[in-house]
Amino acid sequence: EKAVPTPHWRPAYHFTPPANWTNDPNGLVFLNGEFNLYYQHNPFENKWGHMSWGHATSKDLIAWKHLPVAIPEVITKDTTTWIYSGSVVLDKSNTSGFGINGKPPLVAIFTADQPKQKKESQFIAYSNDGGLSYKQYSHNPVIDLNMHDFRDPNVFWYQPTQQWIMTVSMVDDHMVRFYGSKNLKDWNKLSDFGPAGFTKNGWECPSLLPLVVDGNPDNIKWVLFVSSGGEHGPLIQYFVGDFDGITFKSVNETNKVLKVDYGDAFYAAIAWRDAPENKKILLGWLQNGRQETYPWKGQMSIPHDLSLKTTGDGLVLNQLPSVFVTRALHKYATGKVIEKTNIDINGAGLKLPGNGNAYWIDAEFDIRNARKAGFNVVGKAGTDKKVTLGYDAEKQLLFVDCTGSEKDNKSPENLIQTAPMKAINGIVKVKVLLDRSSLEVFGNDGEKVISTMIYPDKDATGLALFSEGAAVVKSLKMWNLNRGE
Numbered sequence: 001e002k003a004v005p006t007p008h009w010r011p012a013y014h015f016t017p018p019a020n021w022t023n024d025p026n027g028l029v030f031l032n033g034e035f036n037l038y039y040q041h042n043p044f045e046n047k048w049g050h051m052s053w054g055h056a057t058s059k060d061l062i063a064w065k066h067l068p069v070a071i072p073e074v075i076t077k078d079t080t081t082w083i084y085s086g087s088v089v090l091d092k093s094n095t096s097g098f099g100i101n102g103k104p105p106l107v108a109i110f111t112a113d114q115p116k117q118k119k120e121s122q123f124i125a126y127s128n129d130g131g132l133s134y135k136q137y138s139h140n141p142v143i144d145l146n147m148h149d150f151r152d153p154n155v156f157w158y159q160p161t162q163q164w165i166m167t168v169s170m171v172d173d174h175m176v177r178f179y180g181s182k183n184l185k186d187w188n189k190l191s192d193f194g195p196a197g198f199t200k201n202g203w204e205c206p207s208l209l210p211l212v213v214d215g216n217p218d219n220i221k222w223v224l225f226v227s228s229g230g231e232h233g234p235l236i237q238y239f240v241g242d243f244d245g246i247t248f249k250s251v252n253e254t255n256k257v258l259k260v261d262y263g264d265a266f267y268a269a270i271a272w273r274d275a276p277e278n279k280k281i282l283l284g285w286l287q288n289g290r291q292e293t294y295p296w297k298g299q300m301s302i303p304h305d306l307s308l309k310t311t312g313d314g315l316v317l318n319q320l321p322s323v324f325v326t327r328a329l330h331k332y333a334t335g336k337v338i339e340k341t342n343i344d345i346n347g348a349g350l351k352l353p354g355n356g357n358a359y360w361i362d363a364e365f366d367i368r369n370a371r372k373a374g375f376n377v378v379g380k381a382g383t384d385k386k387v388t389l390g391y392d393a394e395k396q397l398l399f400v401d402c403t404g405s406e407k408d409n410k411s412p413e414n415l416i417q418t419a420p421m422k423a424i425n426g427i428v429k430v431k432v433l434l435d436r437s438s439l440e441v442f443g444n445d446g447e448k449v450i451s452t453m454i455y456p457d458k459d460a461t462g463l464a465l466f467s468e469g470a471a472v473v474k475s476l477k478m479w480n481l482n483r484g485e
């Protein structure tokens with residue numbers, strides 16, 4: 001079967017590989033003014049396989065420079081080694097000894113998946129050319145438990161005990177194992193966390209981040225992220241707690257599952273290490289697999305700035321599109337930013353200007369007299385296809401509803417994605433990031449996020465406001481980001 005190109009689904013302001021498959025983001029590290037993104041990549045085909053690390057860099061998290069594969073699969077007579085997910089650290093004081101000429105090396109820590117041996121172990125590799133290419137350490141593996149499913153190491157420097165900390169997944173035990181190391185080569189087991197929370201699927205891609213609470217830099221809590229999901233269960237869950245250099249202890253009731261995202265597409269997210277302004281910026285892989293895209297498959301989310309907030313439900317994660325993205329947005333907008341205030345909508349509403357289905361909208365709805373309000377991503381002229389998103393005031397839900405544009409006989413419940421959220425004095429705020437085939441909706445200044453993939457027709461005609469009952473758009477700002485391929 002010949003693949004059909006789908007340029008109308010190629011995101012304009014999100015990362016995609018120029019061609020072929022991607023899944024997880026890997027090795028996110030900020031270096032010399034640039035965000036480095038490595039990613040799970042099949043360099044040869046538009047489907048999962050030949051796992052290697054693709055590479056790209058960006059100064060503003062919107063425009064990406066595509067670079068050669070940084071860590072390719074290794075094939076010998078007896079062994080195939082796939083380069084699975086992992087992280088990269090800048091080894092500032094050359095603890096590893098891999099540095100040359102006084103220049104600190106970058107060290108990649110990742111899982112070597114060896115299908116013939118049915119084995120996963122942790123490998124390291126180092127770069128002396130700023131991250132363009134890596135050499136495998138000659139004494140790999142650095143951690144080997146002779147296990148089949150043991151993967152996705154994520155490493156950071158922990159100042160108080162002057163050592164590197166690794167979180168790595170004991171996939172089928174639903175546990176995160178913590179290791180410590182002085183040199184990135186010799187690792188000692190520190191502790192285990194789990195099982196806890198959601199355990200119906202294997203645990204993958206764990207990572208631990210210190211986050212500021214309520215904007216107070218002196219108040220830090222640690223958040224442990226774990227990707228695990230499928231068949232309508234959570235995709236990424238998180239635990240808020242304390243970390244003393246050895247053990248992570250959750251402060252929440254650990255059997256209550258906290259979800260990072262309420263859509264069906266956000267997975268395997270990790271954060272940049274060493275990002276400027278002390279930001280903790282999370283990037284996830286977006287994919288729900290309902291359609292083929294070609295000549296690429298898989299994309300990254302918009303990067304999220306993370307923080308913690310004290311709420312009636314305890315400490316919860318807050319996520320907004322990264323300020324590095326919002327600061328650069330005007331550079332990429334075509335035409336003027338559209339600004340409107342106090343628009344009355346009652347029923348099928350106003351068509352918004354623009355085309356190409358690449359928009360960014362910040363809007364505030366007054367929903368006191370409405371049952372629902374939001375946007376329709378309108379289908380091709382002459383059809384009544386649409387994706388509806390917005391706020392359901394009766395059910396108190398932020399939602400994305402794809403039932404007007406797609407059928408999914410296997411799992412129709414996937415077509416409606418919701419997040420519980422309350423209006424504040426009758427006002428609901430939404431940010432809508434529609435980028436051709438990806439749709440990310442942020443509610444109430446980052447309280448809830450729904451990320452999904454939608455597949456509008458090639459000649460789909462843009463966006464319209466809608467409501468059930470009388471809603472007022474208090475304010476709306478809209479950037480048209482249809483900047484071609």
Ligand code: FRU
Nearest residue numbers: 024040084085151204205268
């Ligand atoms: C998550 C994952 C990881 C693994 C990688 C392989 O999507 O399954 O656990 O390292 O993808 O591509």
